[in-house]
Amino acid sequence: MAPQKRQLVGFPAISPEAAGLNPGPLQQLREAVTRNVHELGALPGCAHVVLKDGHCVFACAEGYSDVEKRTPFRFDTLCPLHGATKPLVAAAFFTLVDEGRVSLSDPISKYIQFPDRVLSASGSTRAAASTPTLRHLLAMAAGVGYDDASGYKKAMRLIATGRIHDLRGMCDALGDAPLAHQPGTRYHYSFSADLVGRVCEVVSGERIDKFIHRRVLQPLGMKDTHFDQVVPAGKRRRQAVMYTSQRVSRAKRVSAGSPRPFRLTRTVFKTSAPGIMSCGGGVLSYRDYGMLSTVRDYARFCQMLASGGRIPGGRGKRLLKETTVKRFWRDGLTPFQRENGKLSGWNDCPSPSYWNYMGWSLLNTHLCFNDAPRKASPRRGHCMWMG
Known part of the structure; x- marks a missing residue:
């Protein structure tokens, strides 16, 4: 019998050198994690996984998921995904695109209630100059705002008081409010992902958690990924505690008898x-988790993307078409840019030179590029999300 290959976080493990990688930066990462967790006290705990061609070349978990209880932070520690929920929703949506059940050129209003009026600075409304499509929605260029948009005050009040308590009610309320901008004229980080989720519900006839489970989580073997509302009770003990990290002055450190320059404060809300x-x-604040997942689970999702849509260990089975995944690596804002290659809400935000090196993927993640400024043709880059 052939010896079994060593496994790390569910992937065959090989050394960085065997994968053709320089181990130096990975060792530096490990040292930086150790320093931030144990010496500086800036982090309670964290985990990192690096995959190459379907193999795990680096896995590191340090610190605690619960500092007070000294619970080790592990690869199966449940963490709030917050904005990293968006790519899972987008991937589930694109399974419908692959099946031909929806098209990016479809009007949003074909599936859900969507406004055709735009709010002006004076408080009046005017007709939308164009019909926003699902592509606009995935690119966050449909004219939708976030909770602080002036047109959403009524909807946010209904949510805050509990009179709206599900995704359908929320999206219906957003559909009653005017748009914040003319469609296609501005990138606006917004409720677009929630509206995409609602489109998935309407087309599939399933609640969003069940739809994503069937289309993405179950095929990928992501057994520990759930919306916050449906995390099984038995898994809650693995959920990481939230902490705030604050730098402490030297005088206060001396007074408290602590050598660490950072203080962690348990945050409960x-x-x-x-x-x-x-x-x-x-929805109303960063207190809403979206989905929760583990490093082990999310690594499987990332490997699927890196493999062009193939399921890790799935013997060639696919979650998404290769052409669909290739689309994720291209700048989704290119169709909406002005003649100078720039787009309002993106290139005119703080540190515009930084954003010239960034793009927006229809997967609802950032793309990082080596070439700048923005070109007329779609660019390819590597994908990241800052949470």
């Missing part, structure tokens, strides 16, 4: 919209 399965990872 109630979700602000408890009934709504937030597809964007936040």
Whole structure:
């Protein structure tokens, strides 16, 4: 019998050198994690996984998921995904695109209630100059705002008081409000992911958590990924505690007899919209988790993307078409840019030179590029999300 290959976080393990990688930066990462967790006290705990061609070349878990209880932070520690919920929702949506059940050129209003009026600075409304499509929605260029948009005051009040308690009610309320911008004229980080989730519900006839489970989580073997509202009770003990990290002055450190320059404070709060399965990872505040997952689970999702849509260990089976995944690596904002290659809300935000090196994927993640400024043709880059 052939010896079994060593496994790390569910993947065959090989050394960085065997994968053709320089181990130096990975060792530096491990040392930085150790320093931030144990010496500086800036982090309670964290975990990192690096995959190459379907193999795990680096896995590191340090610190605690619960500092007070000294519970080790592990690869199966449940963590709030917040904005990293969006790519899971987008991937589930694109399974419908692959099946031909929806098209990116479809009007949003074909599936859900969607406004055709735009709010002006004076408080009046005017007709939308164009019909926003599902592509606009995935690119966050449909004219939708976030909870602080002036047109959403009524909807947010109904959510805050518990009179709206599910995704359908939330999206219906957003559909009653005017748009914040003319469609296609501006990137606006917004409730777009929630509206995409609602489209998935309407087309599939399933609640969003069940739809994503069937289309993405179950095929990928992501057994520990759930919306906050449906995390099994037995798994809650593995959920990481939230902490705030604050730098402490030297005088206060001396007074407290602590050598660490950072102080961790346990943070406990109630979700602000408890009934709504937030597809964007936040409704009224960052207190809404969206989905929770583990490093082990999310690594499987990332490997699927890196493999062009193939399921890890799935013997060639696919979650998404290769052409669909290739689309994720191209700048989704290109169709909406002005003649100078820039787009309002993106290139005119703080640190515009930084954003010239960034794009927006229809997967609802950032793309990082080596070339700048923005070009007329779609660019390819590597994908990241800052949470």
